[in-house]
Amino acid sequence: xxxxAFFISVLLASIxxxxxGSMLGLGGGIVVVPFLTLAFGINIxxxxxxxxxxxxxxxxxxxxxxVRERMTNLRVAMALxxxxxxxxxxxxxxxxxxxxxxxxxxxxxxxxxxxAGMLRRRADHGAAVPPxxxxxxxxxxxxxxxxxxxxxVKYRVTHVPAGAVMMYVAGxxxxxxxxxxxxxxxxxxxLAMRLPVKVSSTTSNFMIGVTAAAxxxxxxxxxxxxxxxxxPVAVGTLLGARAGARLLPKLSGGLxxxxxxxxxxxxxxxxxxxxx
Amino acid sequence: MSVESQPxxxxxxxVVAEPxxxxxxxxxGRDAVRPQISEPVESAIGWSLRIGVAISMVLVLAGAAVAFxxxxxxxxxxxxxxxxxxxxxxxxxxxxxxxxxxxxxxxxLIALGCLVLIxxxxxxxxxxxxxxxxxxxRVYALITLLVLALLGGSLLVSTL
Numbered sequence: 472x473x474x475x476a477f478f479i480s481v482l483l484a485s486i487x488x489x490x491x492g493s494m495l496g497l498g499g500g501i502v503v504v505p506f507l508t509l510a511f512g513i514n515i516x517x518x519x520x521x522x523x524x525x526x527x528x529x530x531x532x533x534x535x536x537x538v539r540e541r542m543t544n545l546r547v548a549m550a551l552x553x554x555x556x557x558x559x560x561x562x563x564x565x566x567x568x569x570x571x572x573x574x575x576x577x578x579x580x581x582x583x584x585x586x587a588g589m590l591r592r593r594a595d596h597g598a599a600v601p602p603x604x605x606x607x608x609x610x611x612x613x614x615x616x617x618x619x620x621x622x623x624v625k626y627r628v629t630h631v632p633a634g635a636v637m638m639y640v641a642g643x644x645x646x647x648x649x650x651x652x653x654x655x656x657x658x659x660x661x662l663a664m665r666l667p668v669k670v671s672s673t674t675s676n677f678m679i680g681v682t683a684a685a686x687x688x689x690x691x692x693x694x695x696x697x698x699x700x701x702x703p704v705a706v707g708t709l710l711g712a713r714a715g716a717r718l719l720p721k722l723s724g725g726l727x728x729x730x731x732x733x734x735x736x737x738x739x740x741x742x743x744x745x746x747x
Numbered sequence: 748m749s750v751e752s753q754p755x756x757x758x759x760x761x762v763v764a765e766p767x768x769x770x771x772x773x774x775x776g777r778d779a780v781r782p783q784i785s786e787p788v789e790s791a792i793g794w795s796l797r798i799g800v801a802i803s804m805v806l807v808l809a810g811a812a813v814a815f816x817x818x819x820x821x822x823x824x825x826x827x828x829x830x831x832x833x834x835x836x837x838x839x840x841x842x843x844x845x846x847x848x849x850x851x852x853x854x855x856l857i858a859l860g861c862l863v864l865i866x867x868x869x870x871x872x873x874x875x876x877x878x879x880x881x882x883x884x885r886v887y888a889l890i891t892l893l894v895l896a897l898l899g900g901s902l903l904v905s906t907l
Contacts, residue, residue, distance in 0.1 A: 530868060535800070538796075539789075
Protein backbone atom coordinates (compact mmCIF):
# COMPACT_ATOMS: atom_id res chain seq x y z
CA UNK A 472 0.00 0.00 0.00
CA UNK A 473 1.30 3.46 -0.85
CA UNK A 474 2.09 5.96 1.87
CA UNK A 475 -0.79 8.15 0.70
CA ALA A 476 -3.28 5.26 0.82
CA PHE A 477 -2.02 4.54 4.35
CA PHE A 478 -2.68 8.17 5.34
CA ILE A 479 -6.24 7.99 3.98
CA SER A 480 -7.09 4.62 5.59
CA VAL A 481 -5.82 5.74 8.99
CA LEU A 482 -7.87 8.92 8.62
CA LEU A 483 -11.03 6.96 7.77
CA ALA A 484 -10.60 4.47 10.64
CA SER A 485 -10.04 7.39 12.99
CA ILE A 486 -13.36 8.94 11.98
CA UNK A 487 -15.06 5.80 13.32
CA UNK A 488 -12.92 5.97 16.48
CA UNK A 489 -13.78 9.63 17.02
CA UNK A 490 -17.50 9.05 16.54
CA UNK A 491 -17.70 6.10 18.92
CA GLY A 492 -15.40 7.74 21.45
CA SER A 493 -17.21 11.08 21.52
CA MET A 494 -20.61 9.42 22.04
CA LEU A 495 -19.48 7.09 24.83
CA GLY A 496 -17.05 9.42 26.62
CA LEU A 497 -14.05 7.30 25.64
CA GLY A 498 -10.84 8.26 23.91
CA GLY A 499 -11.07 6.13 20.82
CA GLY A 500 -7.83 4.28 21.59
CA ILE A 501 -9.87 1.07 21.63
CA VAL A 502 -10.25 1.43 17.85
CA VAL A 503 -7.01 3.22 16.96
CA VAL A 504 -4.47 0.95 18.70
CA PRO A 505 -5.70 -2.41 17.31
CA PHE A 506 -6.21 -0.88 13.86
CA LEU A 507 -2.66 0.47 13.65
CA THR A 508 -0.96 -2.59 15.13
CA LEU A 509 -3.01 -5.30 13.42
CA ALA A 510 -3.71 -3.77 10.00
CA PHE A 511 -0.36 -2.05 9.50
CA GLY A 512 2.03 -3.70 11.95
CA ILE A 513 2.80 -0.35 13.56
CA ASN A 514 4.96 -0.62 16.69
CA ILE A 515 2.85 -0.51 19.87
CA UNK A 516 4.77 2.52 21.19
CA UNK A 517 3.90 4.61 18.14
CA UNK A 518 0.33 3.26 18.13
CA UNK A 519 -0.15 4.36 21.76
CA UNK A 520 1.44 7.73 20.93
CA UNK A 521 -1.12 8.20 18.15
CA UNK A 522 -3.97 6.97 20.33
CA UNK A 523 -3.19 9.52 23.04
CA UNK A 524 -3.54 12.18 20.31
CA UNK A 525 -6.88 10.53 19.45
CA UNK A 526 -8.02 10.96 23.07
CA UNK A 527 -7.16 14.67 23.12
CA UNK A 528 -8.79 15.18 19.70
CA UNK A 529 -11.97 13.29 20.60
CA UNK A 530 -12.31 15.28 23.80
CA UNK A 531 -11.62 18.74 22.37
CA UNK A 532 -13.51 18.07 19.13
CA UNK A 533 -16.79 17.09 20.80
CA UNK A 534 -16.63 18.97 24.11
CA UNK A 535 -17.31 22.40 22.60
CA UNK A 536 -20.57 21.11 21.11
CA UNK A 537 -21.63 19.35 24.32
CA VAL A 538 -20.86 22.46 26.37
CA ARG A 539 -22.89 24.58 23.97
CA GLU A 540 -25.83 22.17 24.28
CA ARG A 541 -25.43 22.32 28.08
CA MET A 542 -25.26 18.53 28.32
CA THR A 543 -21.88 18.45 30.08
CA ASN A 544 -21.95 18.86 33.85
CA LEU A 545 -19.07 21.34 33.98
CA ARG A 546 -18.98 21.51 37.77
CA VAL A 547 -18.77 17.72 38.15
CA ALA A 548 -16.07 17.63 35.47
CA MET A 549 -13.93 20.32 37.05
CA ALA A 550 -14.33 19.12 40.63
CA LEU A 551 -13.44 15.55 39.67
CA UNK A 552 -10.54 16.54 37.45
CA UNK A 553 -8.66 17.10 40.72
CA UNK A 554 -9.12 13.40 41.53
CA UNK A 555 -8.26 12.01 38.07
CA UNK A 556 -5.20 14.18 37.58
CA UNK A 557 -3.96 13.23 41.07
CA UNK A 558 -4.56 9.59 40.13
CA UNK A 559 -2.66 9.99 36.88
CA UNK A 560 0.18 11.59 38.82
CA UNK A 561 0.40 8.67 41.27
CA UNK A 562 0.03 6.20 38.43
CA UNK A 563 2.95 7.73 36.57
CA UNK A 564 5.03 7.92 39.77
CA UNK A 565 4.57 4.32 40.92
CA UNK A 566 4.44 2.83 37.43
CA UNK A 567 6.95 0.02 37.11
CA UNK A 568 6.69 -0.86 40.79
CA UNK A 569 3.54 -2.92 40.30
CA UNK A 570 3.19 -5.92 38.00
CA UNK A 571 1.37 -4.90 34.83
CA UNK A 572 -0.22 -8.33 34.39
CA UNK A 573 -1.64 -8.28 37.92
CA UNK A 574 -3.01 -4.79 37.31
CA UNK A 575 -4.55 -5.88 34.02
CA UNK A 576 -6.37 -8.72 35.76
CA UNK A 577 -7.62 -6.48 38.58
CA UNK A 578 -8.82 -3.74 36.24
CA UNK A 579 -10.29 -6.31 33.83
CA UNK A 580 -12.43 -7.72 36.65
CA UNK A 581 -13.40 -4.21 37.78
CA UNK A 582 -14.58 -3.35 34.26
CA UNK A 583 -16.70 -6.48 33.93
CA UNK A 584 -18.29 -5.81 37.34
CA UNK A 585 -18.91 -2.21 36.25
CA UNK A 586 -20.55 -3.49 33.06
CA ALA A 587 -22.90 -5.69 35.11
CA GLY A 588 -23.73 -2.76 37.39
CA MET A 589 -24.43 -0.44 34.49
CA LEU A 590 -26.63 -3.01 32.81
CA ARG A 591 -28.71 -3.34 35.97
CA ARG A 592 -29.22 0.41 36.27
CA ARG A 593 -31.57 0.89 33.33
CA ALA A 594 -33.76 3.79 34.40
CA ASP A 595 -31.42 6.63 35.09
CA HIS A 596 -33.89 9.39 35.77
CA GLY A 597 -36.70 10.15 38.14
CA ALA A 598 -35.37 7.90 40.90
CA ALA A 599 -34.69 9.70 44.16
CA VAL A 600 -31.04 9.71 45.17
CA PRO A 601 -29.64 9.92 48.69
CA PRO A 602 -29.02 13.53 49.70
CA UNK A 603 -25.43 14.71 49.57
CA UNK A 604 -24.19 17.74 51.47
CA UNK A 605 -21.03 17.90 49.41
CA UNK A 606 -22.97 17.86 46.14
CA UNK A 607 -25.15 20.70 47.49
CA UNK A 608 -22.12 22.66 48.53
CA UNK A 609 -20.33 22.18 45.22
CA UNK A 610 -23.59 22.95 43.38
CA UNK A 611 -23.35 19.80 41.28
CA UNK A 612 -27.08 19.20 40.75
CA UNK A 613 -28.14 20.18 37.28
CA UNK A 614 -30.42 19.57 34.33
CA UNK A 615 -30.09 19.05 30.59
CA UNK A 616 -32.43 19.11 27.68
CA UNK A 617 -32.83 15.64 26.20
CA UNK A 618 -33.52 16.06 22.49
CA UNK A 619 -34.49 12.43 22.01
CA UNK A 620 -37.06 12.49 24.85
CA UNK A 621 -37.95 16.08 24.09
CA UNK A 622 -37.89 17.12 27.72
CA UNK A 623 -35.79 18.72 30.40
CA VAL A 624 -34.15 16.06 32.56
CA LYS A 625 -33.40 17.32 36.05
CA TYR A 626 -31.05 15.25 38.13
CA ARG A 627 -29.42 15.34 41.53
CA VAL A 628 -25.87 14.18 42.14
CA THR A 629 -24.91 11.99 45.09
CA HIS A 630 -22.03 9.97 46.63
CA VAL A 631 -19.40 12.54 45.64
CA PRO A 632 -16.56 11.02 47.73
CA ALA A 633 -17.15 7.55 46.24
CA GLY A 634 -17.20 9.09 42.77
CA ALA A 635 -13.97 10.95 43.52
CA VAL A 636 -12.26 7.72 44.67
CA MET A 637 -13.36 5.96 41.46
CA MET A 638 -12.10 8.93 39.44
CA TYR A 639 -8.77 8.68 41.24
CA VAL A 640 -8.59 5.01 40.26
CA ALA A 641 -9.53 5.97 36.67
CA GLY A 642 -6.65 8.44 36.59
CA UNK A 643 -4.23 5.93 38.13
CA UNK A 644 -5.27 3.29 35.59
CA UNK A 645 -4.53 5.63 32.71
CA UNK A 646 -1.22 6.60 34.27
CA UNK A 647 -0.25 2.96 34.91
CA UNK A 648 -1.58 1.21 31.83
CA UNK A 649 -1.81 4.02 29.30
CA UNK A 650 -5.52 3.46 28.73
CA UNK A 651 -7.86 6.39 28.21
CA UNK A 652 -9.65 6.30 31.54
CA UNK A 653 -13.08 6.94 30.01
CA UNK A 654 -13.99 3.31 30.63
CA UNK A 655 -13.61 3.98 34.36
CA UNK A 656 -14.92 7.55 34.43
CA UNK A 657 -18.35 6.82 32.96
CA UNK A 658 -19.13 4.00 35.47
CA UNK A 659 -17.93 6.27 38.32
CA UNK A 660 -20.48 8.92 37.35
CA UNK A 661 -23.17 6.40 36.51
CA LEU A 662 -22.92 3.93 39.39
CA ALA A 663 -21.76 6.17 42.23
CA MET A 664 -22.89 9.68 41.45
CA ARG A 665 -26.08 8.72 39.57
CA LEU A 666 -25.76 11.07 36.64
CA PRO A 667 -27.94 10.37 33.58
CA VAL A 668 -25.93 8.25 31.13
CA LYS A 669 -25.64 10.93 28.44
CA VAL A 670 -24.43 13.44 31.04
CA SER A 671 -21.86 10.87 32.23
CA SER A 672 -20.52 10.28 28.73
CA THR A 673 -20.36 13.97 27.77
CA THR A 674 -18.78 14.88 31.13
CA SER A 675 -16.23 12.07 30.73
CA ASN A 676 -15.54 13.33 27.20
CA PHE A 677 -14.85 16.77 28.64
CA MET A 678 -12.48 15.40 31.30
CA ILE A 679 -10.36 12.89 29.36
CA GLY A 680 -8.67 15.62 27.30
CA VAL A 681 -6.98 17.11 30.35
CA THR A 682 -5.56 13.81 31.68
CA ALA A 683 -4.44 12.76 28.20
CA ALA A 684 -2.83 16.13 27.45
CA ALA A 685 -0.40 15.68 30.35
CA UNK A 686 0.76 12.27 29.13
CA UNK A 687 0.66 13.32 25.46
CA UNK A 688 3.36 15.89 26.11
CA UNK A 689 5.54 13.12 27.54
CA UNK A 690 4.95 10.85 24.55
CA UNK A 691 5.81 13.76 22.26
CA UNK A 692 9.10 14.36 24.05
CA UNK A 693 9.99 10.67 23.78
CA UNK A 694 9.50 10.82 20.01
CA UNK A 695 6.51 8.44 20.12
CA UNK A 696 4.29 10.77 18.12
CA UNK A 697 5.10 10.10 14.47
CA UNK A 698 3.48 12.87 12.34
CA UNK A 699 2.68 10.42 9.53
CA UNK A 700 0.60 8.31 11.98
CA UNK A 701 -0.64 10.93 14.47
CA UNK A 702 -1.54 13.44 11.72
CA PRO A 703 -4.30 11.41 10.02
CA VAL A 704 -5.41 10.14 13.46
CA ALA A 705 -5.84 13.75 14.66
CA VAL A 706 -7.79 14.87 11.59
CA GLY A 707 -9.96 11.73 11.50
CA THR A 708 -10.86 11.70 15.19
CA LEU A 709 -11.64 15.43 15.13
CA LEU A 710 -14.05 14.93 12.22
CA GLY A 711 -15.57 11.83 13.82
CA ALA A 712 -15.94 13.56 17.19
CA ARG A 713 -17.92 16.39 15.60
CA ALA A 714 -20.22 13.90 13.90
CA GLY A 715 -20.62 11.92 17.13
CA ALA A 716 -21.46 15.08 19.07
CA ARG A 717 -24.29 15.73 16.62
CA LEU A 718 -25.58 12.19 16.85
CA LEU A 719 -25.47 11.57 20.62
CA PRO A 720 -28.30 13.95 21.63
CA LYS A 721 -30.64 12.07 19.29
CA LEU A 722 -29.86 8.62 20.72
CA SER A 723 -31.84 7.16 23.59
CA GLY A 724 -30.08 6.82 26.93
CA GLY A 725 -30.84 3.10 26.85
CA LEU A 726 -28.98 2.61 23.58
CA UNK A 727 -25.99 4.61 24.82
CA UNK A 728 -25.94 2.45 27.95
CA UNK A 729 -26.04 -0.82 25.97
CA UNK A 730 -23.26 0.34 23.63
CA UNK A 731 -21.17 1.34 26.62
CA UNK A 732 -21.74 -1.99 28.39
CA UNK A 733 -20.63 -3.88 25.25
CA UNK A 734 -17.44 -1.82 25.03
CA UNK A 735 -16.79 -2.33 28.78
CA UNK A 736 -17.09 -6.11 28.46
CA UNK A 737 -14.83 -6.20 25.39
CA UNK A 738 -12.16 -4.02 27.01
CA UNK A 739 -12.45 -5.98 30.30
CA UNK A 740 -12.00 -9.32 28.54
CA UNK A 741 -9.05 -7.97 26.55
CA UNK A 742 -7.39 -6.80 29.77
CA UNK A 743 -7.94 -10.20 31.40
CA UNK A 744 -6.43 -11.87 28.31
CA UNK A 745 -3.38 -9.62 28.51
CA UNK A 746 -3.02 -10.28 32.23
CA UNK A 747 -3.24 -14.07 31.99
CA MET B 748 -29.61 24.65 44.31
CA SER B 749 -32.47 23.50 42.13
CA VAL B 750 -32.58 24.11 38.43
CA GLU B 751 -35.82 25.35 36.94
CA SER B 752 -36.76 24.59 33.39
CA GLN B 753 -37.16 28.22 32.49
CA PRO B 754 -35.43 30.18 29.76
CA UNK B 755 -33.31 32.12 32.18
CA UNK B 756 -30.60 32.91 29.74
CA UNK B 757 -31.71 35.95 27.82
CA UNK B 758 -28.39 36.32 26.02
CA UNK B 759 -28.68 33.14 24.02
CA UNK B 760 -29.49 34.63 20.67
CA UNK B 761 -27.24 32.36 18.67
CA VAL B 762 -29.51 29.34 18.91
CA VAL B 763 -31.15 27.81 15.87
CA ALA B 764 -34.77 28.83 16.06
CA GLU B 765 -36.57 26.38 13.77
CA PRO B 766 -37.37 23.58 16.23
CA UNK B 767 -39.05 26.04 18.58
CA UNK B 768 -41.73 26.88 16.01
CA UNK B 769 -43.33 23.45 16.03
CA UNK B 770 -43.27 23.37 19.78
CA UNK B 771 -45.06 26.60 20.46
CA UNK B 772 -43.44 28.81 23.06
CA UNK B 773 -41.82 26.00 25.00
CA UNK B 774 -38.09 26.60 25.46
CA UNK B 775 -36.12 24.12 23.43
CA GLY B 776 -32.63 22.65 23.54
CA ARG B 777 -30.02 24.59 25.49
CA ASP B 778 -32.54 27.38 26.10
CA ALA B 779 -34.60 25.06 28.27
CA VAL B 780 -31.88 24.90 30.92
CA ARG B 781 -29.84 27.66 32.45
CA PRO B 782 -26.04 27.73 32.22
CA GLN B 783 -24.21 26.12 35.14
CA ILE B 784 -21.54 28.80 35.40
CA SER B 785 -22.56 31.77 33.28
CA GLU B 786 -23.14 32.15 29.58
CA PRO B 787 -19.99 34.19 28.79
CA VAL B 788 -17.72 31.84 30.76
CA GLU B 789 -19.17 28.69 29.20
CA SER B 790 -18.96 30.22 25.78
CA ALA B 791 -15.31 31.20 26.39
CA ILE B 792 -14.58 27.58 27.39
CA GLY B 793 -16.25 26.35 24.20
CA TRP B 794 -14.40 28.84 22.02
CA SER B 795 -11.00 28.04 23.55
CA LEU B 796 -11.56 24.42 22.47
CA ARG B 797 -12.94 25.34 19.05
CA ILE B 798 -10.03 27.69 18.24
CA GLY B 799 -7.38 25.19 19.38
CA VAL B 800 -8.96 22.43 17.31
CA ALA B 801 -9.23 24.66 14.21
CA ILE B 802 -5.59 25.80 14.36
CA SER B 803 -4.41 22.24 14.88
CA MET B 804 -6.53 20.93 11.99
CA VAL B 805 -5.18 23.60 9.59
CA LEU B 806 -1.56 22.90 10.60
CA VAL B 807 -1.92 19.12 10.24
CA LEU B 808 -3.68 19.32 6.86
CA ALA B 809 -1.23 21.93 5.53
CA GLY B 810 1.69 19.84 6.78
CA ALA B 811 0.32 16.70 5.13
CA ALA B 812 -0.19 18.53 1.83
CA VAL B 813 3.34 19.96 1.95
CA ALA B 814 4.83 16.58 2.92
CA PHE B 815 3.11 14.63 0.14
CA UNK B 816 3.65 17.28 -2.56
CA UNK B 817 7.23 18.07 -1.52
CA UNK B 818 8.24 14.41 -1.35
CA UNK B 819 8.92 14.12 2.40
CA UNK B 820 6.10 11.55 2.37
CA UNK B 821 5.23 9.26 -0.50
CA UNK B 822 6.29 6.04 -2.18
CA UNK B 823 5.08 2.49 -1.64
CA UNK B 824 5.38 -0.23 1.00
CA UNK B 825 9.11 0.04 1.65
CA UNK B 826 9.11 3.78 2.06
CA UNK B 827 5.99 3.67 4.23
CA UNK B 828 7.53 1.09 6.59
CA UNK B 829 10.64 3.25 6.89
CA UNK B 830 8.51 6.31 7.68
CA UNK B 831 6.37 4.59 10.33
CA UNK B 832 8.99 2.54 12.18
CA UNK B 833 10.33 3.23 15.67
CA UNK B 834 13.61 4.24 14.05
CA UNK B 835 12.02 7.10 12.13
CA UNK B 836 13.39 10.42 13.33
CA UNK B 837 10.41 12.59 14.20
CA UNK B 838 10.34 16.17 15.53
CA UNK B 839 10.13 15.65 19.28
CA UNK B 840 11.08 18.99 20.79
CA UNK B 841 9.30 22.33 20.70
CA UNK B 842 12.18 23.97 18.87
CA UNK B 843 12.41 21.17 16.28
CA UNK B 844 8.69 21.52 15.54
CA UNK B 845 8.88 25.32 15.37
CA UNK B 846 12.04 25.69 13.29
CA UNK B 847 11.00 22.84 10.98
CA UNK B 848 7.56 24.35 10.51
CA UNK B 849 9.10 27.79 9.84
CA UNK B 850 11.17 26.20 7.08
CA UNK B 851 8.05 24.68 5.55
CA UNK B 852 8.94 21.11 6.56
CA UNK B 853 5.73 19.07 6.25
CA UNK B 854 6.20 16.58 9.12
CA UNK B 855 7.23 19.44 11.44
CA LEU B 856 4.02 21.31 10.55
CA ILE B 857 2.01 18.20 11.47
CA ALA B 858 3.98 17.87 14.72
CA LEU B 859 3.23 21.51 15.52
CA GLY B 860 -0.45 20.81 14.85
CA CYS B 861 -0.30 17.91 17.34
CA LEU B 862 1.37 20.18 19.91
CA VAL B 863 -1.42 22.75 19.53
CA LEU B 864 -3.93 19.94 20.03
CA ILE B 865 -2.14 18.77 23.20
CA UNK B 866 -2.10 22.34 24.50
CA UNK B 867 -5.82 22.91 23.86
CA UNK B 868 -7.25 21.19 27.00
CA UNK B 869 -4.61 22.91 29.13
CA UNK B 870 -5.61 26.31 27.71
CA UNK B 871 -9.21 25.31 28.46
CA UNK B 872 -8.28 24.86 32.15
CA UNK B 873 -6.58 28.27 32.17
CA UNK B 874 -9.73 29.84 30.65
CA UNK B 875 -11.84 28.08 33.33
CA UNK B 876 -9.68 29.46 36.15
CA UNK B 877 -10.04 32.99 34.75
CA UNK B 878 -13.76 32.47 34.11
CA UNK B 879 -14.51 31.34 37.67
CA UNK B 880 -12.41 34.21 39.00
CA UNK B 881 -14.41 36.58 36.81
CA UNK B 882 -17.78 35.43 38.16
CA UNK B 883 -16.23 35.47 41.68
CA UNK B 884 -16.76 31.73 42.22
CA ARG B 885 -13.92 31.33 44.73
CA VAL B 886 -14.35 27.59 45.32
CA TYR B 887 -14.22 26.61 41.65
CA ALA B 888 -11.49 29.11 40.81
CA LEU B 889 -9.37 27.31 43.43
CA ILE B 890 -10.41 23.86 42.21
CA THR B 891 -9.45 24.64 38.61
CA LEU B 892 -6.24 26.31 39.75
CA LEU B 893 -5.39 23.13 41.65
CA VAL B 894 -6.01 21.09 38.47
CA LEU B 895 -3.65 23.40 36.60
CA ALA B 896 -0.97 22.99 39.28
CA LEU B 897 -1.39 19.20 39.24
CA LEU B 898 -1.08 19.17 35.45
CA GLY B 899 2.18 21.07 35.78
CA GLY B 900 3.28 18.61 38.48
CA SER B 901 2.47 15.57 36.38
CA LEU B 902 4.44 17.02 33.48
CA LEU B 903 7.41 17.51 35.81
CA VAL B 904 7.17 14.03 37.35
CA SER B 905 6.96 12.27 34.00
CA THR B 906 9.63 14.26 32.20
CA LEU B 907 12.23 14.24 34.99
